[in-house]
Amino acid sequence: MSAPHTGPAPAAAPHRRPRPRTVAVLAGCLILLAAALVAGVRALGQEPTVTLLANWTGTDERDFRDTVLKPFERAHHIHVDYQGSSAESQVLGADVEAGTPPDVVVLTGPGELAAYARQGRLKPLEDLVPRGGFGASWTTALDGHVYWFPLKADLKSIVWYPAGTGGRALAGAAREPGQWCVGMGSGATSGWPGTDWIEDILLQQSGPDAYQRWARGTLPWRSAQVKGAWTTWGRMLGAGGDPDLVRRALKTPYQNASVPVTRTPRGCTLEHQGSFIRTADAWKRADGRYEPSARLIPGARTTGAWEVSGDLVALLHATGEARTLIRYLASADVQRAWNARESGFSVSPAAQSAPAGAGAAWHRSLAATLxxxxxxxxxxxxxxxxxxxxxxxxxxxxxxxxHPGHLDALLKNLDLLRLAPGLTWLQSVCDRLPGTG
Known part of the structure; x- marks a missing residue:
């Protein structure tokens, strides 16, 4: 301990307000110092970090970083090492094989997540996700646990058309294969727009019970219901007919399918696609409206049944930082903020608190249906x-x-795959079935 000062107290210096230039210089130095400290801590690996893999790239990635990740990092002082890839399934598979999977992943496929859960790769989320925060079709239980929840959702049983198209014109266009805007291309996942068609036709023609049995692997691909959905799709799009029409559908990326809507004369009128496509430039310019697909699918008998999709969050490493991120992503505030910037919707009722008049009418209508x-x-x-x-x-x-003549062989092959041993099938894909309450 220092000896106490015994001399006379020094005279107080006169108080002077720092000059603005001095304040600015000091503030700038402090900012630079803080940035240097943050960079130094990260360089030394001392800042808590969580790794995240998702499929958002480009504008979507920038929105996700600005709206969700940066506020998280500021609030929790945890750095998010984000990797965005349109081939996330392949990236995740390679990372798992190499023993370096991310802490948190966002995938579109619950079937893929179920396989990882059965392998013991995923961690249960019951204590991290709000109870009753999402519907049963979004947080399907597997072996008594919840392993994923939706960050974003989309409605799929819809057909888009330009504003001003009357009901008679819609019905007429639906009967003309050339009036459908179709793009099957999607890189390594090409063909998925066709699966959406067949799934929705089966749902509208045969109902949720048949749809769920098929999705669970118990209704054969060669059944009358499933084969009927394929042949209906083939007739609607002119499969095996006009080679130029088929070639256009096979070569067009799904993102560009709606481009002919804005041409003069119009190249196509209708697009069977999820709610996310409404943000495409062509549908913005055409002031796109939507019709429930059941009104345009031949032989549709179901009412009030909708195919949906979503981006699902799962946990692979239950570190404290990763668990904090999971709780954050499942919160109503974050769901609301992200979906206000993204093309999808939140299916958390707590997140739907926008004023009744906010947003476009089509957007409010889709959110209400979900x-x-x-x-x-x-x-x-x-x-x-x-x-x-x-x-x-x-x-x-x-x-x-x-080649529609190959259908029997294709369905036989899919039935053989369905019966292969070791596959993980979900027991439920619908939030409820008619008559079950």
Whole structure:
């Protein structure tokens, strides 16, 4: 301890307010110092970090970083090492094989996630996700645990058309294969737009019970219901007919399918696609409106049944940082903020608190349908299937569109895959079935 000062107290210096230039210089130095410290801590690996893999790239990635990740990092002082890839399934598979999987992943396929859960790769989320925060079709239990929840959702049983198109014109266009805007291309996952068609036709023609049995692997591909969905799709799109029409569908990336809507004369009128496509430039310019697909699918008998899809969050490493991120992503505030910037919707009722007049009418209508507890919501069947079946299904739609005469052989092959040992099938893909309450 220092000896106490015994001399006379020094005179107090006169108080002077720092000059603005001095304040600015000091503030700038402090900012630079803080940035240097942050960079130094990261360089030394001392800042808590969580790794995240998702499929958002480009504008979507920037929105996700600005709206979700940066506020998380500021609030929790945890760095998020984000990797965005349109081939996330392949990236995740390679990372798992190498023993370096991310802490948190966002995938579109519950079937793929179920396979990882059965391998012991995923961690249960019951204590991290709000109870009753999402519907049953979004947080399907597996072996008594919940392993995923939706960050974003989309409605799929819809057909888009330009504003000003009357009901008679819509019905007429639906009967003309050339009036459908179709793009089957999607890189390594090409063919999935065709699976959406067949799934939705089966749902509208045969109902949720048949749809769920098929998605669970118990209704054969060669059944009358499933084969009927394929042949209906083939007639609607002119499979095996006009070679130029088929070639256009097979070569067009799904993102560009709607481009002919804005041409003069119009190249196509209708697009069977999920709610996310409404943000495409062509549908913005055409002031796109939507019609429930059941009104345009031949032989449709189901009412109030909707195919849905989503981006699902799962946990692979239950570190403290990763668990904090999971709780954050499942919160109503984050769901609301992300979906206000993204093209999808939140299916958390707590997140739907926008004023009644906010947003476009089509957007409010789609959001209401996703949350309607009187409707039946069935998750995208191919996404719910085991990955080997899902991938073969997508490939088969491309082959069928070009060569519809191969259908029996394609369905036989899919039935053989369905019966392969060791596959993980979800027991439920619909939030409820008619008559079950």
């Amino acid at each position: 949350l309607d507890d009187r409707a039946v919501h069935c998750f995208d069947a191919s996404d719910a299937m085991p990955p080997s079946v899902r991938d073969a299904f997508a490939e088969a739609t491309i082959e069928f569109l070009a």
